[in-house]
Every structure is written in C-alpha cells, then in structure tokens.
Amino acid sequence: MKKPFKTRPKQITVEPFEYKTTKTPNELYSGGVGPFIVLGTIYGEKGYMIYMNPLDSDFPNSFEPFFRDLKEDLNLKRITRPEIYIIGGETSIKDMYERDILTSRNKLLDRLKEEKLKRFIAKINWCPPNHTQNLRLILSKSRAEIRKFNPKEEAIMNGYDSLDIDDNYPQITDFKTSHRNFSEEDPWETENKYGYHNAQGIFIEPDY
Numbered sequence: 001m002k003k004p005f006k007t008r009p010k011q012i013t014v015e016p017f018e019y020k021t022t023k024t025p026n027e028l029y030s031g032g033v034g035p036f037i038v039l040g041t042i043y044g045e046k047g048y049m050i051y052m053n054p055l056d057s058d059f060p061n062s063f064e065p066f067f068r069d070l071k072e073d074l075n076l077k078r079i080t081r082p083e084i085y086i087i088g089g090e091t092s093i094k095d096m097y098e099r100d101i102l103t104s105r106n107k108l109l110d111r112l113k114e115e116k117l118k119r120f121i122a123k124i125n126w127c128p129p130n131h132t133q134n135l136r137l138i139l140s141k142s143r144a145e146i147r148k149f150n151p152k153e154e155a156i157m158n159g160y161d162s163l164d165i166d167d168n169y170p171q172i173t174d175f176k177t178s179h180r181n182f183s184e185e186d187p188w189e190t191e192n193k194y195g196y197h198n199a200q201g202i203f204i205e206p207d208y
C-alpha cells in the first residue's frame with residue numbers, strides 16, 4: 001500500500017513592494033527589513049505578507065489588498081482569530097526621514113483600527129535603530145518567528161571579518177512568537193494584551 005503523498009513546504013520570499021499569500025505547509029519569509037514595514041498574518045491554514053515603503057505618499061492605502069483579502073476570508077471562514085505581526089520601521093540616529101517613518105507607523109495602526117483589525121495584532125516589533133529584522137510565518141505550526149540582527153552579526157554572516165565592524169552594538173537577539181508562546185521580553189516589543197507604545201513612546205491602552 002502506497003504511503004500518502006506529503007506536500008513539501010516551500011519558502012516563499014516576499015520582496016519590497018510585494019504582497020503574497022499562501023497556505024500550509026508553505027512558509028512566508030520577508031528577508032531583511034529595516035526602514036520598510038512588513039505586516040504578516042496567520043489565519044487558519046493561510047498566511048499573508050505585505051512589504052511596503054513607509055515613505056510612500058500613499059503608504060496606508062498600499063495595504064489595501066491585504067485588508068481586502070483578510071476581511072473576505074474572515075467573512076467566509078470564521079474559524080479562529082487571525083494573528084497579525086508587524087516589523088520594520090527602523091529609524092537610524094539623526095535619520096532625516098525619522099519623522100516621516102514614525103508618522104507612517106502610526107498611520108498603519110490607525111488604518112488597522114479603521115478596518116476593525118487592530119484587535120487581531122499579536123505582536124508589534126518595530127526595528128531598533130541601526131538593526132535589521134526578518135519575519136517568517138511557519139504555517140504548518142501556526143507560528144511566527146521574528147529575528148533581529150545588528151550590523152556586526154550581519155557582516156559575519158555574509159563572510160566579512162568581524163574585526164572590520166564596530167563592536168558598539170548589542171549581540172543578536174532571536175525570539176519566536178505565537179498566540180501560544182511569548183517567551184522573551186524586549187523593550188521594542190509590544191503585545192496587544194497590554195496595549196502598545198506608539199511611535200513617540202507613549203503607552204496606549206487597548207480599546208477593545
């Protein structure tokens with residue numbers, strides 16, 4: 001008797017200005033993210049990921065395809081709560097675009113509230129200054145993984161001599177997130193259970 005065929009998972013990379021969806025057992029992966037903002041969502045067996053530029057004049061509306069698809073699926077399935085993860089939005093020290101990026105962060109949160117999706121935010125992890133991040137949605141395990149890297153670690157990973165890189169950066173921090181596991185605390189993380197810190201660092205209590 002033949003064993004049932006198992007579909008091998010594919011890693012689907014989402015590039016800047018792209019929006020992609022897939023289903024388990026595939027994975028969605030953002031690649032490196034700095035100032036750009038990535039929004040990833042797990043809903044049942046489906047994953048959604050969108051990777052946009054916060055300096056785009058029409059930034060909040062660039063997420064429209066994601067809002068449309070998730071709301072359609074919510075209306076059709078009603079199987080469980082979606083989990084929304086947000087990373088990126090990095091502003092380097094003395095960055096001339098800092099104010100614009102911080103404004104876009106808040107505009108995205110406001111738009112999620114308007115679309116009645118803000119209550120589904122599982123994790124907001126704005127990228128610390130002078131770091132990069134990546135987001136991986138592992139749909140077969142209903143789990144999101146967020147990693148952040150400092151320039152030294154990235155350089156070593158890419159084969160450069162670590163002696164050529166400034167040592168004044170914290171070491172790499174990895175963590176996994178899901179509705180089942182918030183295992184590590186980080187000053188840049190927020191969880192909707194407790195509210196969130198806005199772009200100016202002001203704590204906002206949940207309104208749902």
